[in-house]
Amino acid sequence: MTSQIEELLSIQRAKNDGARRQPRQVDVGRRGAIIHRGQRPTPPNDVQARESIDSMLRASGWMDQDQLNLRAVREFTPVTGRADCVL
Numbered sequence: 001m002t003s004q005i006e007e008l009l010s011i012q013r014a015k016n017d018g019a020r021r022q023p024r025q026v027d028v029g030r031r032g033a034i035i036h037r038g039q040r041p042t043p044p045n046d047v048q049a050r051e052s053i054d055s056m057l058r059a060s061g062w063m064d065q066d067q068l069n070l071r072a073v074r075e076f077t078p079v080t081g082r083a084d085c086v087l
Contacts, residue, residue, distance in 0.1 A: 026034070044052065 043049075
């Protein structure tokens with residue numbers, strides 16, 4: 001019985017080694033999704049996001065609090081967690 005188990009394990013290892021050496025087959029739909037994800041632009045970092053949000057707020061008539069040195073208003077920490085922007 002032990003020899004049969006060892007033989008089956010050996011066969012399985014050989015199959016796994018062969019499968020590892022060959023590239024996996026990917027269907028066309030998944031391949032397209034992978035390519036699309038790779039071509040997406042990277043999301044903005046905190047500074048870029050802040051600049052974008054501030055320009056949208058100024059364009060809509062909100063006052064940019066950073067000009068008045070009121071960073072505590074912009075980076076507010078309520079009970080539920082930190083908020084980057086509070087209106």
